[in-house]
Amino acid sequence: MTQNEMEPIDAREAFCFSCGPDVPCFNECCRDLSQSLTPYDALRLRNRLEMASREFIERFGLLNTGPATGLPVLTLGPADEETLLCPFVTPDGCAVYEDRPSSCRMYPLARAVSRSRETGETAVHYALVKEAHCRGFEKGGSRTPEDRTPEDWIRDQGLSEYNRLNDLMLEIISLKNTSHPGPLGLAAQKMAHMAFYDLDSFKALVFEQGGHREIDAPSELMDAARQDDVKLLELAMVWLKAGLF
DSSP states (O other): OOSOEEEEEOTTOOEEEOOSTTSTTTTGGGSSOOOEEOHHHHHHHHHHTTOOHHHHHHHHEEEEEOTTTOSEEEEEOOSOTTTOOOTTEETTEETTGGGOOHHHHHTTEEEEEEEOTTTOOEEEEEEEEEOTTOOTTOOBTTBOOEEEOHHHHHHHTTOHHHHHHHHHHHHHHHHHHHHSOSOOOHHHHHHHHHHHHOHHHHHHHHHTSSGGGGOOOOHHHHHHHTTOHHHHHHHHHHHHHHHHO
């Protein structure tokens, strides 16, 4: 294989892949970094590092605006500008492996969600990402790549919660693209940034500055969001969707 390929695969179709220190390309996908972080990715990482939202963004993040959506996108800043090495990679592997981003967990799979404009129903599609440098699909040597399906991979890599929360963001992106094309105003940009990546400020707005009175959300979610950051992110998505649309 001389170039990158995308090979569609069914959710119950088996593929053969393994990755670890015994694979010759180990850590290669942690170089030439172009790593976007979903809101849940950022939440997991900053909690792992015991950082406030803004501190995490200032130290590890690069904020951009999605050209197709007009919504904020946080990318992971490289440790080195020449090699574009991930700031969390070590010779032994990922230093934040238990809280690594969803795209790292999903690799070598790609997952896409489409929504029918007529029915509103969603469909999930998968593809295998076969990059020229990756040796994980090869058999031989001391390792025996394991057969598994995309459904197996999602379970084994702990992706279910990531996918559930990422799909909340994808719903907002879909609504933005269909009902509000074009750039966002300054106030809407600030709302989106706060809901996606600055949960500390959102929490202060809701629970310290009286913002809870403006949110139409179940009382159970409001109560849980005071103590649970995942519920706080869910509440932020409710607030953002109502505010934008």
